[in-house]
Amino acid sequence: MKSKKRLSLGKGLAAAGRSQTFLYLGIGILLILFPIFDSDTSQVNVAAVAGVWILLALGLNIVVGYAGLLDLGYAAFFAIGSYAFAILASGQFNIHISFWILLPASALIAAFFGVLLGAPTLRLRGDYLAIVTLGFGEIVPRVFRNASVFTGGVNGIVGLDQPKVPPVFGWSGNFGFNPIPWYYLILGVIIVSLFLINNLRNSRLGRAWMAIREDEVAAAATGINTVTTKLLAFALGASFSGFAGTYYASKLFLVAPESFSFQAVSVVVLVMVVLGGMGNMRGVIVGAILIYTIQTYLLIQLPGWIDSATAALNIDWLTKLDLGHYAQQSNYLIFGLILVGIMLLRPQGLIPSAQRKVELELGTSEDSLAELQGQV
């Protein structure tokens, strides 16, 4: 009887797996064909930039979602990836290393800085770690702004190299400002990243991260070196933002320090991860797309919509209030309200990981190893 039950369960799982495969296959085909449906390629361009945010969110998800380390300075690694590319592939010092070499190289550079930041700070727990990473996230863009000899200061570096491939189908192979190759490039990078991160999660390392997140003391007592394991989370998380940084800088043709501020990057990416569902890659992707859409589409269109709505209603005092103007001014307020609303409705995230779901209902242990050892 027992075996029968298991068999039917197995069948159910297989069926679920098959329909899921079809779903992903469908989404994949849609994504590949997407540029064909978009005649003026403006939406393709938007999608390509959204891809950068997805990549950032996936990287931060390793640190926050898997290893449970609250990192508020993720923008720093994004900035490091961007500037590494900008310095090594532009007229700034007349160094022109190929984009295709720098894409993995800047991931390594970002990972190195991940270790550099992680090493002194990983004894700290939750809130304290968050504060230190926040500081790091503020320092890095400031260094780039002030070290103007290397980085061009406030103006940043303009005229970065762009990738090239051998010409195909009558296309020159120059990426330039044509969004279609950029779109396919980021699509490829994301698919590879998904594959790599999925492997990580199901590996020995992923299991160690989860163990540390659940109970650091017990993890150490079972033989996990908590320091190196956390460092690896920082390094691997940072490396994906290195990819994103290189891509972003090259696509934009320039880097400037203010694109890496706390409110522009670190917080937004964290919101994507938390709101999408920490520790769940699908959730994080959905979160990234949603937040990006709200920021670049909804918030910008909203004043216009309000204006046309009040005009249509044609009520004198309502038109005089000029609500559209206020909506434009209180952009961030509206953004905040939307976030609060979503978090109230779905505190576990849009697509939570199975573990997070139960955790949120029942709480988790909060002792840290350093705290225990710090007792004199």
Add this chain to the structure above:
Amino acid sequence: MPILEVKGLTKRFGGLLAVNNVDLSVEAGEIFAMIGPNGAGKTTLFNLVAGLYKPTSGQIFFNGRSVYPVREFWRTYSPPIAAYYTVADAVRRGVGLGPLPLGLKPHAVTTLGVARTFQNIRLFSYMTAVENVMVGEHPRMHAQVWDALLNTPFARNEERRVRDRAMELMRFVGLERYADQYARNLAYGFQRRLEIARALATEPKLLMLDEPAAGFNPQEKAELMQLIQAIRSRGITVFLIEHDMKVVMEVSERIVVLDYGEKIAEGPPQKVRTNPRVIEAYLGKSA
């Protein structure tokens, strides 16, 4: 040779002397119990051995090798590093600090062959039971970061092997039916067993159990005693803290008694049971 030897071990928490100048040695292959009233310093001693706390003074040897202080270790193996410690200690003393608090990290103690369970069960609640045990195998796995990233055949094989071994341990503690349940959903007694399985997964030579029978009914206690015997017959030395006298007297070969952080008695169960100081510690002075 004793598998674990503790010499003059002292631990102070501010004004509280939790463990005071304790000497004890656990022989390889025995079942050794530590008893004592609440607050006697038993768990503190466990934490000291496991590397969670650093001793105020004293030495800990595992298989004749120093776990703490590390200075002794380096003095034999690397004079330059030992010299660094000497200088650093001198500087710290000069500015009014104590010597560098250096000992092996908890994970290093575990890889030396000391595994433990916790008094208040500490499982990875939101991982499945078998995953909990697999975490215990972590230090003996060899897949590197790139193996993990690319899911190489090596990593896949190792994962399969480790899962099989974990399942074997689950069978050993009698939990194979619950392998895919979240640890936190297991019944209390099963959680204790799962913690033991996780500790065994690290392939310890010495297993330290902190009150394994707490909250058990007589039936569960009998099963636990069987399990402890079975663990010992695998060649693992068992060092346990226990309050339940019946379990202690029946299962252990030697007992040490702690009171107010001091060792007040040591010996076989029959002898310890009749020791007047032990009776006094447990029942109070007779009027």
